[in-house]
Amino acid sequence: MSFPLSPAEVPRRLLSDPVFIRALKGRDLSVVFAMARDSGISFNRMAEACGIKAERVSKVARGEARVSSLDAIERITDGLRIPGALLGLAARPWEQDQTHGTEPHHGEDPMKRRQMLRSAVAAGLTGTALAALTDTRQSFDHALAADTPAELSDLEAAAESYGYGYHGQDPAKVLADLVVDFDGLRPLLNTPQPVAVRARLCRTGAQLAGMAGIVLHDLGARRESRSWFGTAARPAEESGDRQLHAWTAAREAMVPLNYGAPKAAAAQAEHARHIAGRAPSAAAALAAAVAARAHALCGHVEQARLALADSERLMERLDGGQRADTWFGYPEQKHRVHMSHALTVLGETGRARESQQRAMELSAPTSTMTRTLLSLDAATCAHRDGDTEQGCRQATAAFTALPPAYRTGLTRTRAMDLYRRIPAASHREPAVLAFKEALAA
Template identity: 30%
Template sequence: MPDAERPQELPARLLTDPEMIDACRVRDFSRVFRLVKTRAGIYPSMIARRCDLTPSRVGEVIAGRRQLLHMDVVERISDGLRIPGHMLGLARRPWETPQALIATEREAPQLPEPEQQTAPSLPGPDVDSILALTSRTSLNPGTLEAFRSSIEDYWRRDDQHGGEALRPAIVGQLRYVVGLLNENRQPSIRNHLYGIAAELARLTGWTYFDARQYNQARAYFTEALKLAKEIDDRQFMANVLACMSLQATYQDKPVDSLALVTGAQDQARSSQVTTPRVLSMLSMREAFAHATLGDREATHRAIGEAHRHFEEIDASDPDPSWVTYFDEPKLIVDTGIAHGRLGEAATAEPLIADALRREDHTKQRGRAFHTFWLARTQLDQGKLDQACHTATQALAPASAVASERVTGHLREFYDQLAPHRKEPVALAFEARLRELLPPVSGSLHP
């Protein structure tokens, strides 16, 4: 149904009004229609059209001369006026769950096995020949810095808006840089190009991971590892393995997650330039893996290691640009999330709340993640009103960023809320949710 034809939601304040709740409970449609008219501005002729009733019949109901008892009519009223099914004693209506939350894991077609394919970043020969016309150019430090600046800008915009729309530009730049590697270059220039290509491949993998297209993500992460290995950049290899470890936690593969982050730590420790910030980030990823496995002791130990390494950070450390995001608010919020994964909600809640007060408000995706995590820890402690209020605050940043991972976190909270759906505060949250994430034609598949 086009958006213009889709019935509008009733105001949350009406759906949570005790008079409306009572009128729906006893199916007193005379009162229901009057309240809808006075509180929502939906007049009898509009009620008739939306509920597939005649205007005269609606008028008789409002005047108290007629009752509506047939179940199919009650269902039409529920659907036409967007009154949640349970308020009228009905089963949950299909429209009550935003389409964005009715989804299954999305995957692009399976890629060939790595040994049977060229690097996923490489274009066909016709594009190669076209790009060759522009790639035969002298490279200097300024050109390389421009590449790195564009990568930093991609990451910034990815966190603000999601990476789906950015991906074609990122892949195009990756192809271009890989094309430059096919020409003879000075060793120093060539090493920088390999590093740039590795970061572009990791960024491409990240955009697929954020879209929950896990096979594609893994292919690009693997390509990033190969490119970094060409220049023996073990710190960056550790970074890519940490990304793959995080992905494994989302795929509910905690054993794989732990193996990957252990490999990342091995690579980092074998590097001569690894910094305390990198080791702190990796220890926190290890804590996530242990928490997903339910190993409380190992999780607490890894959290302790993360904080110990973080305390050793010095302003003069040669941190790579890709780890600078791991600041103190990030350390704190990740600590809270690790406790939350263990079910230690009372410990997790104040940590996540403190980090939210301190973190960058322009990072929409991160704020949505962390706010939903805060709401989940509050709900775990039975704080229904507080949890729904917190989750409602998360809807604005969630709706502003195109991220299937954000949708996944919203879905987890929404499912956790199921036992409380009839409570007024949950009704108000759902009304706001459907307002910001309305049903759409077709499906959104994470």
Template identity: 30%
Template sequence: MSESTESPGLPSRLLADPEMVAACRERDFAQIFQLAKHKGGFHPSRIARACELTPSRVGEVMKGRPKITNMSVIERIADGLKIPGRMLGLADRCWEQPAAPHEGAAVSADPVRVSWQAEGSPMRGNVDDILAIAAGTRVTPTVLRSLQVSIEDYWRRDDQHGGGALRPAVIGQLRYVAGAVRDTADPNCRRSLHGIAAELARLAGWTYFDARQYSTAQGYFTESLRFAREADDRLFIANVLACLSLQATYQDNAQGAIALARAAQDNARLGGGTPRLLAMLLMREAFGHASANDQEAARRAITEAHQRFERITEGDDDPAWVQYFDHTKLTVDTGIALGQMGEAIAAEPLIAEALRTESTTNLRGRAFHTFWLARTQLQRREVELACATATKALDLTAVVESPRVVAHLQEFRWLLGPYRSSASVVDLVDRITGIAR
């Protein structure tokens, strides 16, 4: 029988096999894939296509290296092989809707239900799902997916316009999810809700951090850590610690920033962190060292970050929230760290290169990076060029709300003090003073 005519998921007899049940319970994907191949007729290439993995990645997993721990990859495997969520410690998947039996058909006694009605889209809901969201009485797979999609949309809008206007909605949704956790008995569903609550709390903390309300931000980051620990998600714990490390840098707590970044790296390694994630965390450590003006330690962290980044492969199971850390982001962060240490000659071309290649949709990021380019140009005494660059950052503040960016521009106004005889400096200082009022 050709693959095109075979069942889209693992057969019921295999899902009920004690070896498969045990492998799923332990999330032993090497054994799961081996059983799928030898008892289910699923060759590695077919597993790869079904689970959106590369064949080489499947081969590595079947050899037991490395282990899969990323929740999004685990969910892809569950959906690709049609393994019921409860077997892998997940909430019921969206496709787990029992198909209506034909009239007169016998009901199967198989303890593992495998007759499912696939949905065309995970967002396709029904009246029950809508009412569940409104009343908060029942959390379904569709509700869980709706919450996750809303988080993705919040982050996109935060990048484009700032998070101030989003904050009430984010916090309201966080409270809804926290209430749903209390009202939900199913352990798999609770775990999914804890993960969603962790993401919402981190987003709330980020919006307060960007607003320079650091105490409130720390409260939400701490809440996010608690939810992530309940979800047993070490990688997300590392993510939140990275946020706290960055905030510590802004609060001139260099040693705290370094300690938090290192704790994040420890959690990432214990959770099977990818080279991309570890590179990002090492750059957060570099920021701390640069803030402490420890050039040797900063350069060591930067070098290790680049070495980690070079190890990235197509088959890495990167969490979705770290995929933003691409070569452009590594380049600009390196430039910023060097700029913090006053190494403007090395920093300026790196930041300029990143601005030429980075996405134009993240307006706050562009404003922030443009400020740092202006600052390195001013360090090189290119006053007119620095003012022209800073004006671009200033223009972006009209379309993106970010008190953090405004604070950087106020800092730039102070740095312009020795050059007040220049007409372009006077004009820029007046404009910055205007937005600061």
């Protein structure tokens, strides 16, 4: 028997979520329904797929009712397409026919491929992991030449969820999950669809690829990061979403900006500004801020100040949606982080400290990387104002407080930028030596 795609199939990322797995093992369906709802599946969709009244699904999710009968549990397992073994059941009949009309990548089982991707990336950015990333990205590039998918709501919900940032999670784990969901788009690219559906696919693919680029950037894999932003740019442009296209270009500019190529960053940021246009948008404000930082690093003081002023003007005119605190929005907190770096590089330490203080006030305690970058900017300001000892102590404290997974990539690069600014004559001072040792460790 062939089983069609369930309208309430849970996203594959949930099937590797420890909380979700634990709930399945304990048959705690209140957690299962609640997490499925948070992933973008409505109670009505779950009810229809599982043969249960929507009101009862809602009550179970709130913990006001329980499901105990084996028949109901089996219907829920089938309706949400959860492998039977996760609930202590025998393999369900549909598990023998779950390709849903698509061919597994390179002849592999989709679940095995997802596990391979997750394991390869989680093990570190080695040659094996980078090869898997490249293969996944290039497969998507090739698949874009075909027509597109039908059901995107779950992946769109996943993209929205990732957009809220790390929230204290290990960047490598976030990257692994992102790539798994991104790979989920590829098998859906073979069925002809209306133009509007293709636009949705392209938009979601651009978002997921762009966010993978962000995480790779933060982890220090700059070449791979730029490749993913390059992949993101094509579907972003095809989707017709001009601001998403500008966002991918501005985000790509941050790679050379933060890894020692400010001239390339300035050119890319100006390209992003051209795409975004003059109208107020999160992408336009971001592009102007990145351009300001790049021009400051190049020593183009006047251009940096003009771009800063433009970013301030755009920021003040953004509506609530454009100011959303996500990777795609441009909230005041993000603006102040960019201003902190640009003003620090320009040597305007008074204004830089004001931006640092405001950004710290607006940053969540879980914003580990952002708060560290602000502390390193403050340490650089102390050095520029003549108190190198205090600057090194502050930088050492910020860097050593980071979890090991965060002491790489962008944070290390920013800390090294400060160390290189310190004159050789000061390198034997105790505070400078301690800072050097922290970087070496």
